[in-house]
Amino acid sequence: MNPIKKRMLINRIILILSSLSALIGISFLFWILSVLIMNGVDAINWNIFTFEGAPPGYEESGLKHALIGQLIIVGVATLIGVPLGILGGTYLSEYGQKSKMAYIIRDISDIMMSAPSIVIGSFVYAIIVIPMGHFSGWAGVIALTIIMIPIILRTTDDMLQLVPSTLREAAFALGAPKYKVITSVVYRGAKVGVLTGILLGIARVAGETAPLLFTSFNDNFLNTDLNEPMASLTVTMYNYATSPYDDWQSLGWAAAFILSMFILGLNIVGRLLIMKRKGR
């Protein structure tokens, strides 16, 4: 076989193999999504949004308690995690820069980002739940905040560093103090990127189950008191999906569907923002 033919044959084989693997990966994704959508859409009805949990067999059962619990836990975690993450990222990019301290923080948060979330859940169990004597919404909030902070911190750090240093110098050259340079020029230049980091951070924690099992636990009824155990979509879904009752399983599908669409939506918005940023 002459070398050109041989090269083209190898090229073809690699092309077929890689296309095939991509196809296999994607087909699983679409399989999961289509099963989820078929079962999820079937399970969705108005009752889900108006009724709380009920024993199996009851017509009037829903996910109101889990939806509201989820919103509270993720919402409060976002309220705490976003400012801390942004301020930490600002420290790394604008003050720590290339110092040893900054590198140590960067490395630790990279490790934190890939830490199994169940470890964080059991950590919060040990430091919050055991001293308090019971599960609580706050413990769930803290667990999710711990997961969220390193994500937002590192994206903020990266995005602020992308702002050209000449832009900072130009602001300093007009007599701006450092905090003004950061808030009025650097943040503005990086706002799309930082916002993307926030969205991806929220999307990441919104799908977490393991850290909530140990912390906010569950409640089959509506509870808005963060000092008490609180329902969440993920834990509710876990409980309902593993139950032997058809109507509970159907509610589990509905919870899975709502949660997936929420996270998918956040991810799509995040990606669109990144594309818009690059396109500029």
Add this chain to the structure above:
Amino acid sequence: MATIVDITDEKALEVKNFEFTYNGAQEPSLKNITMPIAKRSITALIGPSGCGKTTLLRSFNRMHDLYAGNRYSGSIEFEGRNILDAKEDLIKLRTNIGMIFQKPTAFPMSIFDNVAYGLRLQGIKNRSELNDRVEKALQDAAIWKEVSSRLKNDANGLSGGQQQRLCIARAIAVEPEVLLFDEPTSALDPISTQGIEKLVIELKERVSIIIVTHNMQQAARVSDYTGFMYMGELIELGVTEELFVTPKERLTEEYITGKFG
């Protein structure tokens, strides 16, 4: 020893025995520089890449202080004081000595907000005063006609030449005494370059100007005085025509006749 022309007019700045060393460097990047900068005139700094002309320019507004570990010695006198003094108020200094960079540095905000940036830093909040001073600065920077109908638009939508004039407007809006230009036209096309050069010449009625340029013709076209730098030293400072026609130093002559550089 360097040949330094005697400037009898009033001086904007006086550099004396100035040395500058970058963080971590053994050798100073600027050595033993003594030079007067004439008031209300244009001084050009020329020399081959790496000769220290931009380093010297960035010393005048203490830009090097943004990065830790850089060291100055000697003195730079401005309005009767040494601005290298540790007690110097850098924020005030930088409103008195403005800077235009090599690449246009339009902030990610509207055209109006760009020009108003320095004014707002000085605490000017009155809307009509802001409007007046922004308009005046844009007119003085010869860009008012092009942007007056779209002041609210994002400044990044302007062309490179327009952005550079916007940056000049932003710098002169705060009415500095001295303006530092760091190769302001090296990223621009010939037409925009011509516009900026014309503007620089007009501005010298009000401000003292120091301009770093790679382009000897540009120095010859716009400046009143030219300083030639080589390997961190000022070799010669002279009246521009004299320096280009009858240079006193052999190195200057070799550089302007193209023997190296």
